[in-house]
Structure formats: structure tokens, C-alpha cells
Amino acid sequence: MNPGAGLRDGAAIATAGPVRVIGTGLLGASLGLALARHGVPVQLADASPAASALARDLGAGDLVATADAMPEPALVVVAVPPDVTSDAVAEALRAHPGAVVTDVASVKAVVLAELRAQRERGDLIGSDLARYVGSHPMAGRERSGAAAADPDLFASRPWVIAPHEDSSSAAELAVRTLAVDVGGIPVRMAAGEHDEAVAVVSHVPQVVASLTASLLTDTPTEALGLAGQGLRDVTRIAASDPRLWSAILVGNAGAVAARLARVREEIDTLVAALERAAAEGPLTPGAMAAASAVVRRGNDGVARIPGKHGGVRRTYAEVTVLVPDEPGALGRLFAQVGELDVNIEDFEMEHAPRQRVGLAMLSVMPDAATALEEGLTARGWRVVVA
Ligand SMILES: NC(=O)C1=CN([C@@H]2O[C@H](COP(=O)(O)OP(=O)(O)OC[C@H]3O[C@@H](n4cnc5c(N)ncnc54)[C@H](O)[C@@H]3O)[C@@H](O)[C@H]2O)C=CC1
Ligand SMILES: O=C(O)C(=O)Cc1ccc(O)cc1
Known part of the structure; x- marks a missing residue:
């Protein structure tokens, strides 16, 4: 138990601090705020001194650089972009041999594979990987940086915990405890299973939103003035950070490419039918059926999205x-x-x-x-x- 641990909804915070957060943008600063408000000591580190100073100023914790006699962290949370996550995790495993290390990157298999490659090369020792359990809070927003941070970001959201064959049960418990302490709902999944799931529920939706919004770049202003809620619903996440999302998409390349190929097939079928309708008239055989099939399959899919708190819609x-x-x-x-x-x-x-x-x-x-x-x-x- 932390000496200064506080209470959440009457329940004691169980995360053993100090917690070091590496990467103090949206996710890292939100986590820092959520832990710090319960008295868990949080140590903030970022490649950008301005980013960690902003997180500190917002109340997410103390800067690593200014605290000379900083105690060793019990838990390190890496919250940097996916392409630099495995290096930051490996560095944390080496620097803090007593700590459990997790990351919150949106892709899991590639991070684990890179850590295993480091072990093969001898850059990590066997027992290091036992202290690593990857994770992914299914919570975020289309804005980056600590300025958009929110201590309630994780409340009632699924938080994937991805143990692997070498991870210890103690490390898994520490990461699960962190997720619960900040209000998340832990969901245990293997890294590959996670990546297949998020390809469908997060990564392809991002691509489709971006492609839809990119059509607007050369649309006349007068036409844009007609936009209603439908366009806003479909394009909200098109405002996301290209640096982050390019790393996410290439980090889950196989699963995303496979789903996009399916979307492309469906688009090809619809485009062919609409081109026939455009040339031969709207009642040309097959055009209505092709259009209706797309919308009906969408109805079936949207009806399967769970409702509030993950319950049945x-x-x-x-x-x-x-x-x-x-x-x-x-x-x-x-x-x-x-x-x-x-x-x-x-x-x-x-x-x-x-x-x-x-x-x-x-x-x-x-x-x-x-x-x-x-x-x-x-x-x-x-x-x-x-
Ligand atoms: N944005 C979102 O909605 C969600 C993001 N994630 C994952 O969380 C992680 C962080 O994402 P955000 O907080 O949104 O990004 P962000 O861009 O807001 O913050 C990332 C921070 O990492 C720092 N950084 C970059 N390279 C670094 C390095 N090598 N060492 C130390 N610091 C470094 C940057 O200076 C920046 O402050 C990513 O892996 C992302 O996939 C997970 C769930 C949701
Ligand atoms: O904005 C939304 O609806 C999100 O779902 C945010 C989000 C973005 C990236 C993730 O890896 C997880 C969640």
C-alpha cells in the first residue's frame, strides 16, 4: 500500500508506487493525473522537456530530472508512440531491475516481437521479459499532448492486459491493479488476438474517417455549409495525430491490410453497380440490391456494438x-x-x-x-x- 494512497469510491488504491511514466502526452499525463489525485507518487519523464514540464504543471507528478534522490519506481508505464515503444520498454527494464514495466501502445504483437528480438541479441536478459506485461487502455481522444489530458479518461473503459508466455503472474497483477485503480475494466487478451480486434474496432475506422474527411479538402465552402451531424459523426477522429496514427497502422499492418482489402472488395462491387446506374438509369437491374446490401450489412454491424459500460446496446x-x-x-x-x-x-x-x-x-x-x-x-x- 502506498503511504499516501487515497480512496476512490470508498475503495483503497492498491497500486504500489512510485510509478514512473515515460512519455507524458495525452495518455501518460492522464494516467499521472489519475494516480496523483489519489496520492500515488508519479515520476514524469519525456524526450521533450517541454512536454514533461507541462504535465508536471498540470499536476500529473514530479519531474524525474529535478528530483536527485528519487526512489526507484515499482512500476514503469511507457506511453510513447508505438514505433519507439519497444526501445523505451527495454531501456526501462534495464534501468529499473526491480520494477514491473508495461506500455500502453495501441499495437501489442510488434512490441513483444521486438522485445524478444532484443533478448535474442542479448540486449535483454531472460528474466527481464518476465517483468514486462503489455497493455492498452481503450480510451483516448483525437487530440495529443498533456494539454488534452483527463484524469477520468480511463473510467469504465476496457483496458487490455496482454500477458505472454514469459511474463510473471506478479507482473500481470500489477498491471491489472493499475488499470482498475484508474477506473478501467481489465480485459485479458493475447497480443495477436488484441491486434486482430483493434484492427476492426479502431484502426480501420480511423482510416475510413480519414479517407472520408480527405474528400472535403477540395469541396466548395458552400457545400461544406450543408454538413450535418452525419458527417461530423463519421469524421470526428479524422482530426487525429498523423505521427501517432501512421505508427499505429504500420505497427498492425497485416491485420489492417486484411480488413481494408475486404472494404475495398465491397467498395468495388458498389462502385460497379452505381456506375451501371449512372449510365443506364437508377432502375437498372442489380443496382438497388447492391446499394441496399451495403446499408443493410451496416445495420447488422452497428446493432452489434455494445452499449454503455460494455453492456448490450x-x-x-x-x-x-x-x-x-x-x-x-x-x-x-x-x-x-x-x-x-x-x-x-x-x-x-x-x-x-x-x-x-x-x-x-x-x-x-x-x-x-x-x-x-x-x-x-x-x-x-x-x-x-x-
Ligand atoms: N491517443 C489515444 O487516443 C491513445 C493512444 N494510445 C497509445 O498511447 C501512446 C501515447 O499516445 P499519446 O499519449 O496519444 O501520444 P502523445 O503524442 O500525446 O504523447 C507522446 C509523448 O511521448 C513523447 N516521446 C516520444 N518519443 C519518446 C521517447 N523515445 N522517449 C520518451 N518520450 C518520448 C513525446 O514527446 C510525447 O510527449 C501511443 O503508443 C498510443 O498508441 C493508447 C490509447 C489511446
Ligand atoms: O476517439 C475514440 O473514439 C477512441 O477510441 C480513441 C482511441 C484511440 C486510439 C486507441 O488506441 C484507443 C482509443
Whole structure:
């Protein structure tokens, strides 16, 4: 137990500090903030002195460089881009022979393979690998750097723990404990299995979002002004960092290429059908079926995405409320929903172009929807009937 350990939801923090975080960008600083607020000593290191100083200033921990008599870390978390992760992990294993080392890179098999290659070359000794267990919090955002860090980033999100044939159960337990202490939900998976999964749920979606958004670069401004929520939903992650994502994509090259080849086949089939429709008219045989098949398979896929907290997707009722674009308006709306004793299960905001109003879409349990609509209307809100 850490001497200064605090409490989370009444539960004691079990992570044994000090924790050294190498790479103090979005992930590293978020982790530092989450641990530091519970009194776990966090030591911050980054190749960029400005990056670690910013994380320190935000309260994510203490700088390694300024603390001469810094105690040896019990746990090292490497949170640098995937292409430099294995080198940073190997260096941490050598520098801290008593520490468990994990990383949070978005790809797992390539990191493990590079560490094994280091052991083959004699750059790591056999017992070093026993102290390494890779991991991957399935939590993040499309912005990089400590400025975007959030201590609640990991709350209720899956955190993959990827033990391997040489890792010790003590090391696995230390990484699992870290994940739980910062609010994550540990999921045990082999590195290869993880990479196949994230190719589908994270890496291909990034590529598709980027490709869709890249079409907008030469689209007339007037056309862009027509954009609604659909385009924003599909392209949100297209704002992600190219340095990070190029390393992720090439780090999971085989699994991503295989899924993209499937997407390409489906696109080829649809393009051929649409070209026939364009040349011969919309009712040309086969065109409707080809278009419908794409959308229907999408319906089947989206219905399989788990809902909140990883549970089965629920069908919520959506109550849409017109909100003036002014300070405090959303706060008032949320407070009044609370007074009506209704829980907001999910929330989205759509801004009406060129108007000083927005549409707040509140997802609530279906049996609460009518009372909420009536209650909000009685309190003077404009509830938009779908
Ligand atoms: N951004 C996201 O949403 C998620 C990212 N990850 C993984 O977390 C890791 C970090 O990603 P972010 O925090 O988003 O990146 P970031 O760009 O915000 O931070 C990375 C930090 O690593 C530092 N760095 C780079 N090379 C270094 C080296 N050799 N030694 C020490 N520091 C070095 C950089 O100066 C930077 O401060 C990546 O491996 C990424 O795959 C995992 C889950 C989500
Ligand atoms: O923005 C999102 O929806 C994410 O899912 C973020 C994310 C990005 C990279 C990862 O390796 C894991 C999660």
C-alpha cells in the first residue's frame, strides 16, 4: 500500500508506487493525473522537456530530472508512440531491475516481437521479459499532448492486459491493479488476438474517417455549409495525430491490410453497380440490391456494438430540446432534467448552422421519455417532436 494512497469510491488504491511514466502526452499525463489525485507518487519523464514540464504543471507528478534522490519506481508505464515503444520498454527494464514495466501502445504483437528480438541479441536478459506485461487502455481522444489530458479518461473503459508466455503472474497483477485503480475494466487478451480486434474496432475506422474527411479538402465552402451531424459523426477522429496514427497502422499492418482489402472488395462491387446506374438509369437491374446490401450489412454491424459500460446496446428514447447558444443554458437544462428525476444515458449536441441555437439530444430510458418531454415543456423548454 502506498503511504499516501487515497480512496476512490470508498475503495483503497492498491497500486504500489512510485510509478514512473515515460512519455507524458495525452495518455501518460492522464494516467499521472489519475494516480496523483489519489496520492500515488508519479515520476514524469519525456524526450521533450517541454512536454514533461507541462504535465508536471498540470499536476500529473514530479519531474524525474529535478528530483536527485528519487526512489526507484515499482512500476514503469511507457506511453510513447508505438514505433519507439519497444526501445523505451527495454531501456526501462534495464534501468529499473526491480520494477514491473508495461506500455500502453495501441499495437501489442510488434512490441513483444521486438522485445524478444532484443533478448535474442542479448540486449535483454531472460528474466527481464518476465517483468514486462503489455497493455492498452481503450480510451483516448483525437487530440495529443498533456494539454488534452483527463484524469477520468480511463473510467469504465476496457483496458487490455496482454500477458505472454514469459511474463510473471506478479507482473500481470500489477498491471491489472493499475488499470482498475484508474477506473478501467481489465480485459485479458493475447497480443495477436488484441491486434486482430483493434484492427476492426479502431484502426480501420480511423482510416475510413480519414479517407472520408480527405474528400472535403477540395469541396466548395458552400457545400461544406450543408454538413450535418452525419458527417461530423463519421469524421470526428479524422482530426487525429498523423505521427501517432501512421505508427499505429504500420505497427498492425497485416491485420489492417486484411480488413481494408475486404472494404475495398465491397467498395468495388458498389462502385460497379452505381456506375451501371449512372449510365443506364437508377432502375437498372442489380443496382438497388447492391446499394441496399451495403446499408443493410451496416445495420447488422452497428446493432452489434455494445452499449454503455460494455453492456448490450439498449434502445433509448431520444428527447430533443432546443437550447439557446448562451452561457449556462446547457447547465440549466441538465439541472432541470435531474429535478425531473430522469437519468441522461447519452447525450449529443447538434448546432444549427448560422443560428444561435443548438439541438440537445438526450437519450433516456423509454419509460421516462414522455414525462421528461412534458416536464421540460412545462418549464419553458422547446421540445422538438421527432
Ligand atoms: N491517443 C489515444 O487516443 C491513445 C493512444 N494510445 C497509445 O498511447 C501512446 C501515447 O499516445 P499519446 O499519449 O496519444 O501520444 P502523445 O503524442 O500525446 O504523447 C507522446 C509523448 O511521448 C513523447 N516521446 C516520444 N518519443 C519518446 C521517447 N523515445 N522517449 C520518451 N518520450 C518520448 C513525446 O514527446 C510525447 O510527449 C501511443 O503508443 C498510443 O498508441 C493508447 C490509447 C489511446
Ligand atoms: O476517439 C475514440 O473514439 C477512441 O477510441 C480513441 C482511441 C484511440 C486510439 C486507441 O488506441 C484507443 C482509443
